[in-house]
Amino acid sequence: MRLKKILNNNAVLVMDQQEEKVAIGTGVAFGKKKNDIINPNKVEQLFVMKENEKLQQLLNRIPAEHFFISEEIISYAEKYLGSKLSEHIHIALTDHVSFTIERIQDGIHLQNKLLNEIKILYRNEFEIGLWAVQRMREKYAIEVPIDEAAHIALHIHTMKLQGGDYGQTIKHTAIVREMIQLILKKMEITIKEDDISYQRLVTHLHFALSRVSHYELHELDEEMLRMIQKKFADSYQCTKEVTAIIQHKYDIYFPESELGYITIHINRLKK
Structure with a gap:
């Protein structure tokens, strides 16, 4: 393992078995210069990534x-979830965590407006986020807010092999929040965020958005739909108004069957 480039005192670029790799280890570069041999026992982690250049820059x-x-955090997440994460997590999460630590040390705290929705939609990932927050508090003696657990949860979720796009995940979660706020306002409902009916509605809206985005229909019998429209008329009217706003704003169309299911969840909230 021969040193090709020093990135910092604890990270170097090496040639190993005719392959370029990033080697990480405490003091691995101390006293070394280009072309020196690196002791494998000093290397804690060795990376061969498609994004090696980005990792070097970071x-x-x-x-x-x-x-x-x-x-x-990544090791804990993979053990907790029982599966590997995308290799891009080593860049994306490291960049985020580093920025977060520096920001908090500078006294800058950012609120995560999607905190409650993320807690409901991504429970396992949020638990990982809580562990990460506590670890940062212990290691750096800084007050990391719980909002940060939600940020980390989204990074973990989107880096699962079937997780999806980070930007799209944030967009869908924000739309769910917007729909919830519109529903509560139109129905003049005040509800606790740990209420099971609230959590069911959040979850259903999330999957409804996913279905309509992928043009998947959630079928509902026409007779049942008419019964819902008649029996829960005010909830159905609320559903129509809210989905019309979302359609106009985001060009997302909800079919009648989805309106029926959303209506049922809104009616539960009223109770």
Whole structure:
């Protein structure tokens, strides 16, 4: 394993078995220069990634300890979920965690407006986020807010092999929140966020958005739909108005069958 480039005191670019790799280890670059042999026993992690160049750039500009705590979080997440995450998580999460630590140390705290929705939609990932928040608090003696657990949860979710696009996940979660707020306002309902009916509605809206985005129909018998429209007239009217706003704003069309299911959930909220 021969040193090709020093990224920082704890990270180097090496040639190993005729392949370029990023080697990570405490003090791995200390006293070394180009073409020196790197002791494998000093290497804690060895990366061969499609995005090696991006990883090098990242390690060049952040403290190595930020990378190490990010790797702790990734290891914990993979063990908790029982599956590997996309290799891009090593860049995306490290960049996010490093920025978060620096921001909090500078006294800048950002609120996550999607906190409650993320807690409901991505429970396992949020639990990982809570662990990560506590780990950062312990390691850096900083007050990391619970909002940060939600940010990390989204990164973990979208880096699962079937997780999806980060930007699209945020967009869908924000639309769910917007629909919930519109429904509560139109129906003049006040409800606790740990209420099971609230959680069911959040979950249903999330999957409804996913279905209509992929043109998948959630079928509902026509006779049942007419009964819902008649029996829960005010809830159905609310559903029509809210989905019309979303359609106009985001060009997302909800078929009648979806309106029926949403109506049932809204009616539960009233109770």
